[in-house]
Ligand SMILES: Cc1cc2nc3c(=O)[nH]c(=O)nc-3n(C[C@H](O)[C@H](O)[C@H](O)COP(=O)(O)OP(=O)(O)OC[C@H]3O[C@@H](n4cnc5c(N)ncnc54)[C@H](O)[C@@H]3O)c2cc1C
Ligand code: SF4
């Protein structure tokens with residue numbers, strides 16, 4: 001079908017998940033210093049889950065490695081961002 | 096320069112096997128240089144998502160005559176539309192050409208699927224003699240006495256030495272930053288593209304878009320399509336699929352609190368788009384950033400031992416009528432390779448010699464094009480041109496065509512009334528007309 005939910009979209013993408021996270025979020029900073037929570041809206045993989053206490057729950061496994069969260073986040077040090085190890089991470093087949 | 100073990104010493108190290116990197120590696124290898132092309136993906140193209148219409152056919156044809164006969168291309172573009180959208184209507188400028196260069200060799204543009212196309216292009220570099228190493232992430236540059244002398248790959252004994260490093264590592268270029276050539280970006284300088292490849296029977300594609308054989312279309316959409324987010328949308332035909340996506344400025348997504356994939360769903364549901372995608376099946380969803388600000392985000396392009404090309408250098412023309420990155424990536428990659436070849440002849444890899452890159456970029460029309468269009472991005476990628484005016488055109492046409500028993504208004508009074516009803520001031524409108532003219536006409 002043409003109209004799809006976000007879950008259905010993500011199921012079409014192939015990820016080879018590495019053992020170590022390439023992105024680490026410091027939820028302390030999200031909780032104490034951030035009112036915008038930009039990452040929650042912009043991430044095309046919807047990987048940033050806001051918690052009741054204002055913090056963020058993040059899982060790196062289905063990440064497009066696009067860098068959007070890193071540029072959108074306005075809090076120094078909240079996101080530690082790098083690429084996964086060679087050959088790991090997202091592997092597009094059609095795009 | 097110190098000498099290093101021969102197996103770890105190259106003339107040219109190219110980082111990133113996108114169109115910039117593979118073109119650079121191909122040309123340098125053909126000149127007889129010892130070239131290493133490093134790519135972090137499992138294969139070249141594994142990390143790369145774009146539209147994608149490749150407008151660099153003539154450039155590639157100089158390197159590989161009749162390249163399209165052997166490359167994984169989808170369709171050649173004979174029809175381009177620019178559509179202005181309101182939430183329920185669309186007004187399109189429809190360009191069709193069966194003319195020379197569009198429907199005939201070397202063709203003006205081809206749709207491609209990047210994981211296939213990039214892989215093929217890197218294989219051409221390999222065939223020309225370059226060493227291609229995939230699954231290799233470059234984490235840093237190596238320096239000796241202030242000169243860049245190689246790169247560090249994330250693995251045991253990952254130090255690799257080269258006389259010139261060409262950074263073709265794309266929009267997020269860590270290399271340009273590590274070398275001190277690029278600053279951090281602002282969210283208004285980048286746009287996020289989210290995209291889908293939707294499978295559809297080739298016979299349906301031909302019927303639906305009035306195409307014969309391998310003709311293809313490229314449609315771009317402006318206006319209410321991204322709601323109040325600054326951006327646009329696109330839809331292209333492949334052989335047996337459609338590529339479509341929505342592009343939104345990152346700062347504007349944040350301000351409006353819009354999720355990109357929800358905009359994508361709304362795009363597909365628009366009454367002018369839904370019939371085009373009907374019956375299709377999602378094959379792959381993807382996302383990637385676009386450097387939207389062109390000239391304004393250009394890094395310093397060279398330093399002792401290193402050059403920067405492609406998206407890493409901001410050479411992506413994303414401004415209303417244009418979304419061209421792959422062709423400029425390739426041209427700048429070639430200009431970088433020419434510079435590296437020149438430096439090898441001189442056996443001098445200092446910034447003073449590598450400054451020849453500027454001349455080579457000019458000769459390949461890269462810097463001249465970006466200079467000419469330097470006013471376009473910041474203005475065109477703004478709210479009035481991307482959202483407001485296109486939507487007004489669509490709404491205006493709706494009023495012109497509507498027959499409902501009320502008196503017919505002529506176009507000028509109608510326009511006047513629409514401007515009056517909008518938030519735009521007449522003076523602003525005139526200034527914008529001037530800006531558009533300055534951006535595109537002279
Ligand atoms: C949604 C969307 C639609 C677009 N549509 C079009 C279009 O229709 N036509 C067009 O011409 N352009 C289009 N573009 C722009 C185009 O995709 C880019 O301008 C072009 O891909 C730039 O080529 P490049 O070689 O400079 O960089 P990329 O294609 O991004 O290649 C960079 C390569 O470097 C690798 N890499 C990065 N970092 C490292 C590292 N540290 N170590 C090793 N390898 C690394 C990456 O894996 C990648 O393979 C579009 C872009 C997007 C996002
Ligand atoms: S935008 Fe940055 S600081 Fe704010 S919640 Fe997201 S990651 Fe945390």
Ligand code: SF4
Nearest residue numbers: 043063064066067069
């Ligand atoms: S890099 Fe992109 S996909 Fe990955 S977490 Fe950040 S925004 Fe989401």
